[in-house]
Amino acid sequence: MDFTFPEAAEKFRLEVREFLKRELTPEIRDEYAHCTDYPHGFNKAFTRKLGQKGWLTLTWPKEYGGMGMDVWHRLVFDEEMAAAHAPVAAHQVAANFVGPALIHYGTEEQKKKYLPPIARGESTWSVGMTEANAGTDLASIETRAVRDGDEWVINGNKMYTEHLQDSDYYWVLVRTDPSAERHRGISIMVLDMKTPGIQMLPLWTMDGYRVNQVYFEDVRVPADAVLGELNRGFYHLAMTLNTMRSAGLGGWTETRRDLEDLVLYAKETKVNGRPLIEDDWVQNGLAEFMIHNQISRLLAYRVASMLENGGPAPDRETAVRQVWTKTYGQLHVKFACDVIGMGSQVGHYSPKFAPLAARWERRYMGSIAGAHNGGTPENALNTVALRVLGLPR
Amino acid sequence: MDLGPSETQQVLKRTAREFLQTVVNPAIVRQMEEDRIGFDPAVWKQVCELGWTGLMIPEEYGGQGGDVSDMAILFEEVGRSLLPSPLFASGVEAALTILALGSEEQKRDLLPKLASGEKIFVVALTEPTGTYDAWGVETRAERSGNGWKLTGTKLYISYAHVADLLIVAARSGEGDDAIAFFLVDPKVNGVKLTILDTIGKDHQYIVELDGAEAEAVLGPERGGWSAFQDVLAKAAVVHSAASIGAAERCLELAVDYSKQRVQFGRPIGSFQALQHKMARVVTEITGAQLCVYEAAYRLAVGQDARLEVAIAKAAASDAYTNASIEGCHIHGGAGFIRGSEMELYFRKAKGAEVILGHPRWHKKRVTALLAEMAQPAEHH
Known part of the structure; x- marks a missing residue:
């Protein structure tokens, strides 16, 4: 039983952190915060810098512009990117969805044509x-x-x-x-x-x-x-969706940051002279938020460890992770809004009265789309029931 | 990072399942609920011979030299089987307490007897307040000559009636530091045992102490409480692992039943309303199991595991309770009739939920630890 990252991956984490500290400038952060076109931040120049490092395609084979590294490196990179709130929209579909799919079923010609520009961070796909x-x-x-x-x-x-x-x-x-x-x-x-x-x-x-x-x-x-x-697209897709569902394994770090900020908010906000965090319902909700975030983290690690051992993304953990994300994610957004109370409806155009820079107003409005991207919550439950538990159709 | 049982632990798990299938089944569990002793001494002897009682005890004291993660893996199977025995009371709680607190001489004396199964030791901590916080220890210890006399009521003490020695938490003054653990022969004057009527019929006892004489203090007279926290953490994780195993069995029962039971001309397992219930249950179990493994791992290697333990116990207890409730619902009438396997798990889940801190108690701890750790972020 082991719960530690390989040493090389932890070293790499420091390198990524250092890079993000330097390259994720206040301008880029600001652009992300106020960008109205993209929920995940879009910055081609920044994506190209990541591409030059080879970090968009850490686990791809070297012949297609990858780094040939283990899953832990990719996971560490994803964690640091999400924790730092770095823009990903310019590359993530290409690098995490299209690329792995092409590697799997593209012709040699197609791989040579499309993969290296994705690796360099130069081509954006939808x-x-x-x-x-x-x-x-x-x-x-x-x-x-x-x-x-x-x-x-x-x-x-x-x-x-x-x-x-x-x-x-x-x-x-x-x-x-x-x-x-x-x-x-x-x-x-x-x-x-x-x-x-x-x-x-x-x-x-x-x-x-x-x-x-x-x-x-x-x-x-x-x-x-x-x-x-030709005509096998639906079957290719089933495989690709599985790959996609095992991507974004570092996303829990962004939620952990949200949670930590909410804890601080509940500590510092006073209701009739008493810190909000002393309320029982607040304590219970924060704990459940934390428990679910911990489980998201561990499921991500479990999926990564099975990928690293050469297996396909495991059905049980992959499918169950979808349920956690899609079903329980919404609950905690709702809870965070409850903690913020009246202020949870205030948007960032009224910054003076928007607690935590209107983050939870944003999260609340984004929570529906977030749960439906790549399949509905009920679809995730169906997948678990049919594929993991083998229940009849 | 494998986040699961090692190869050796997988062997332990497999062997345990095979053995338990031969010695315990729902009929036996039910029979033992009504039995005066509450377990089969012949099976207990085998359990001890397999080395399970001494699994966490170092070899120099007659044990197997394993750690808390080994015991957690074993208890997934023990929990799944509902094996009635004093294994948790003696092999986990008492063994950990003696290891954490006992003097070298006491460890050399007591642990080999516990490991071999020659003796059964039972920790008596909880009282009618039902808390695992220090304030819950109200039982008084008063000096009497060279020894101590104990007065108070201990409650929820599993298998106290078969204990050769009780390890009783009592205080000689105010403050956490004044709590010590006393060795008491339950056969002496001033100790009265009465069985407690519980939903799980799992042989928990009321232990009334009225000036009962203690043979000795286990380890130090002061400061034992802080050392004991590690015992509570490890015991909570092992019990959580048992809950995971039992929850898995609840899920299996529900899935199997729903595949066979036909209504409206279709197996009820084909209805999405039931499918989604079971999908949620497996989701909760899968998540909670990873939390239990991580807590066990951190405790085994000596890392700070306060947060992980609280998360593990809360998640595992919630997962088991919910699996047992949904399992019963999916069984319909067959889920609430005495004699059904589902009904057994439903009743046993209650004891598992509240022992060593109920989920809300642990959630309070989670938040307290989060509040302690929360620092303003670097970048905003």
């Missing part, structure tokens, strides 16, 4: 799966690609795509064989965003971030735009 009529039931997508000579012609729509307005490539799920059983006629394609016929309209989330609805009108892409095997 992912398009959801459509107006296809949410949790992804196999019902309607966007179609029809073969025409050496090209595919795409028509249809995608919904809620993040940061497409700044992306170089668009990874999309399209139907390539309408006659096949619905799971079997789907393929994955890559669209260069310079391709004519892609139109996007902004949608604004309730907390003020931009997502896009996207329309394809006779978008022509070359035959080699297909990633992986």
Whole structure:
């Protein structure tokens, strides 16, 4: 039984911390805090600096621009980035989702073309799966690609795509064989965003971030735009989603920081002369917040340790981690708002009366989208029931 | 970082499960609830021969030289089986107390007897207030000649009726420092034992001390309370591991039943309302188990584990209680009839929840520790 990081990873942590202290300038922090387009901060120059270090792709094979390091290095990097609140939107889809997928099922040519720029932090990707009529039931997508000579012609729509307005490539799920059983006629394609016929309209989330609805009108892409095997896209995706769910393992550190700040707030805030933290309900809620955060941390470590031992991301821990994040995360946001009380409704345009710089007003508004990104909370419970417990359909 | 049992511990776990399957089942557990002794002496003998009583005792005192993480792994299986025995009282609580407090001479005298199973020792700490805080120790110790006489009431003392020696916490004055642990032969005058009627029918006793004579003080006359905190921490973690094992069994029972029970022409396990209940239960168990392992690990290597222990006990107790409640609900009528396996776990879960600090008590500690640690962040 061992709960310590390898020494090399802990050394690396100090290096990352040092780097972030230096490079995460007040300007970048400020831009992140006030950026209205991105919930996760978008800064291409900063992403490129990380790419130059090789830190975006620590675990990738060296031949594709990776560092060939163990999972612990990646975990340490993720932890430090999240704790420092560093911007990630310019690279995280490319580095954590598209890249690993390509390594798994891309052709050699595709790997050579797309992976090194991702590793260098030079190319930004978006992912398009959801459509107006296809949410949790992804196999019902309607966007179609029809073969025409050496090209595919795409028509249809995608919904809620993040940061497409700044992306170089668009990874999309399209139907390539309408006659096949619905799971079997789907393929994955890559669209260069310079391709004519892609139109996007902004949608604004309730907390003020931009997502896009996207329309394809006779978008022509070359035959080699297909990633992986033709008509096997849905099966590739199942694997990729599992990889994605085992990414972001360092995210618990950001929540721990939120919690620590809330503890300080409850210590310093007085109600009729008595510190708020002396109230029983506050104590109980803070403890449960802490317990759940501790479990998020340990589940992340467990997933990492199993990946490191060469296994695929473990079903039980991966699926259960989704439930923790999606189900319990919301509870603690609600609790934190309770602690802040009347002030929890105040936004950052009234800074004088916004406790903790309106952080929990932001968290509260973001908590719904956060729980639905990559699958609904109920979907996470279904996965545990069917795949982990083997309950009947 | 593996965050789980080592290979040796996996062997221990497997061996334990195989052995326990041969010596205990729900019918035996139920029979032992009504039994005067409360456990099968033949099985107890085997348990001692397997070295479980001495698992955490160093080899020089006749034990196996294992640590608290080994014991936690073993207790996942013990908890799962609901084995009725004084293993926790003697092999965990008393063994840890003697190790933490006893003089060299006392350790040499007592530990080999405990490890071999020749003697059963039981710690008597809690009182009618039910707290594990120092203020809860109200039993008085008064000097009498060269020895001490104890007066007070101890409550929730498991297997006190089979103890060869009670290790009684009592105070000779005010303050935490005035608490010491006294060795009392339960057969002497002034000790009265009465069985306590509990939901788990698990042989907890009322120990009334009326000027009972103590043979000796275990270790120092002053300062024992602070050394004893390590005992409470380790015992809490081992008991939490037992809760994890029992909760896993509750989940198994619920999953199996819901696959077989057909209503509206379908197995009830195909209904999402029930699926989500079970998905939450496995989620809570998986999380709590990792907390228990981390606390056990930190205690075993001697790191500060105050926060981890409080988290582990709260999470494991909550997970077990909830698994037993949901398990009963999923069984419907079959979950509340005496004689069902589910009903046993439901009742046993209550004792596991409140022993060594109930979840809300531990949550208070979690927050107190967080408040102690909270520092303004570096960057904002």
